[in-house]
Amino acid sequence: MSFSLRNVLTACIQQLGWPAVGLALALPGAAVAQTPFTSLNYLYTIRGTSTIGGIHNKEPLNTPTYYTDQLEFVTGKVAGLWGGDFLFSSYADRWQMIYEAEKQWQRGAFVTLTWHACNPAQNVSPCSFGTGVTSTMSNADWTNLTTNGTALNTRWKAWLDELVPYFQYLQSRGVEVAFRPLHETNQAAFWWGGRPGPNGSAKLYQITHDYLQVTRGLTNIVWVWNIQDFPTLPSDVNSYSPGTSYFDVASLDFYNGDGLTQAKYNAMLGVAAGKPIAIGETGVLPTVTALRAQPLWTYFMGWSELVFTQNTPANLLALYTAPNVLTRDEMPGWGVPNPSAGNLCLNRPVTVSSTEAGQGNVAALAVDGDRTTRWSSAYADPQDIVVDLGASYRLNRFSIVWENAYGRDYQIQVSPDNVNWTTAVTITGNSDLHTNYSNLNVTGRYVKVLGTARGTAYGYSIRELEAYGSLVTATTSASAARTIQAYPNPAAGTLTVELGREWPVGTQLTVLNNTGQKVGAYTVRAATQTLPTADMPAGLYLLRAQYQGAAQTIKFIKQ
Template sequence: MKQSNSLFFIAVLLSLVSCAKMEEKRYMPVNKNAMPEVVQLLDFLYSIQGKYTLTGIHNFASDINRYDQVVDSLTGKTPVIWGSDFSFNALGENQCDFRHCGPLNLTVPGNRTVPCEVLNLSTTQQRQLIVDAAIKKYHEGRIITLMWHCCWPTNGDDCNGDDIWRWADNLPSQEEWDELTTDGTELNNLWKKQMDGIAVYLKQLQAAGVPVLWRPFHEMNGVWFWWCNKPGENGFKKLWISMYNYLTDYHKLNNLLWVWNTNAPRNNPGDEAGPYADYYPGSDYVDVLAADVYHADWKQSHHDELVALGKGKIISLGEVGALPSTEVYENQPQWSWFMPWGYFILNSDNVKIAKDIYNHPRSVNLDMIDFSDQTYKLKK
């Protein structure tokens, strides 16, 4: 009996030590030259990992504060995470069909009081609005996340939305993909020219000392964007690594935390999303593993499989349509932040639950952040 008790206590002790080691495991940014603000932000994310979840909201360039204001009106809170999109200009007769993703030249989606209209601001002006807002929000203690709906490289920043939303029957051929991801080809050079244009704005943020949760080419395991549905070593992984090397080594962008943002896997015919692992470029090129959850598809496996793939790295909800129920929220504690996609916060179910989720004991809003010395920490 005594021996059994001793073995039991040893097993408990080893379990506690193992858990403590897991909690203490923190990764440095994958970019070894990351500026101190980036290192500190990532360290902050690890300090709350599994304990708290940061709240967020996406805003569009054409109405840069609108959904901040909506969240405040619904919950009485200001989210910590502020998101926006470098986006594109929608061309063609069906421009307004793509209003939902916030093209730079269209009025903001979800604002039902404003008809879909073409704006007179240029791409440069709109992207500058995003950068100026991001700098301001950062100094208020917000954490900035940026993304990029990107036209096929031959079209630069101006395209019919169907050029981005290709769907499974119109995705690039393997020959086109190989040209895109091969240094020095015409298509590869056009893609780099697009990245040069985005780097201009990321460098402004770097000069202002603003760290960015950078999540380009999201939902790559789906079948809807041109960069989707290319699994394996010569697929999306190669594109991601090329982008990482170009922005990090050539453009010397050291203010980015690299957020690899998948879609939650699903088997919907014609709207599938493949397994996370088939598109993962590896831990040397990813700081945060994220998933987008739409259609209220809150499977526990979406959370657990991303945790397993990350091996201790931060995971997050890059975009959500429906907010999780409080039960789901409590059963999936490793999400380090969530961010509703702009106007989705106005969906009837979200309106009902928003106050409960944003005011949940595990949620961190801006009023809980101490940013007095330009570092992120929780108020005591």
């Protein structure tokens, strides 16, 4: 049956309102499920006709397209599935992997994440692969781990809590993740694996599922249950399954050496009970002929470096250019609006105090809408970045996404003219890589982040600077009658301020230092007013008059 005919029949059956089971009978192996997930629904629509071709990206986390890029070099195609990994070390680089997941999703890829978890009985995280991930756990510790409220159970949930901010971020950006935790549950080499039965590996999978989905309320996870193709697979699919209510996709890892046998295919179809099946990971990739013979595999994910050591370039080219294998350019896209919509800094002109030598992390990369790119400064304090919004806006929210080289102490300032600055936010002691400041009410055309103390030995590195607000459509400019004069200038103990006749009683006077910090505020009671300056340090200051949208600023010096 051709793909176009299948789509026509699918649309007709949906219009008739037939249930999914009726559709399954009409189109063998292609039952359409109306799930909350765009990506999962897509797997149902391609069953029996196409398979998404993918590749995993493990270490290094700070280069999260390392193997995807290699595959594109060999085949000229970008994999339709992008795989990432929370791993067991290099936790500081997890955000870079998450930003790539968002980028791949926005470009139309199917996104899947794996987690090589450390052993909670050892209470060491991060850990090494050889002594942590591939380790053992006593039966007593296992019982403790899978019993609610015990010390190990609580520790496991605390480790799950460490993953929650990453999923929450992706959820806020509209990204769906096919998550494959505790993979290869029948693999005894992993501390979580090789425990059959209802109180074994399946139970920990259920606990993980319930904690993240029910307790923590994550709604963007497509749950992938996974086992390996051991000779015991026909019984393993039952001994290790958490139950169909606990997974959306059943996947199989192929490492046994005999490929896509019919027995493995039948075993996975049986345990999936109508849900999509997939090849979770493999070194030797399936052939085009094998996928035609077993068309219900919805995706395959080649395992990183094994793709290039266990397959020839000719075989890779033939597979990823086959008509029944989908690459990213053939994916439909997910129809998600650009989450940067409304960001006033997006692709606006930007200037910086410095750029890190030799790295290519230029200023424009901080406002390009891509959180996998960044601006980085020289390794010194202070540094600043200034964005011209192009018009005056009433700004209510700022967001900064830092790279690991974050700002510890900094200010966010606004200006009407790129000369006179008002501080909107002052931060000290920051250690977060995502900083969001809302419920503000400041007006300006220019936005500056002024870093005064770095959080690391490196410079300041911003992945994305965002500002949100509304255009100021009606403001009153200062007329000749709204002049300000101040003397003596330089001032000593006092500063006399004379206001033009159109500055009424109630006008606000604000004194700012040269970094935009407010050092004094006064309400005008008469046309001539004297301000105290004796306690002010010597230096350059700004005096601003404001009344009902009109503003005027002059400079004076305190000697």
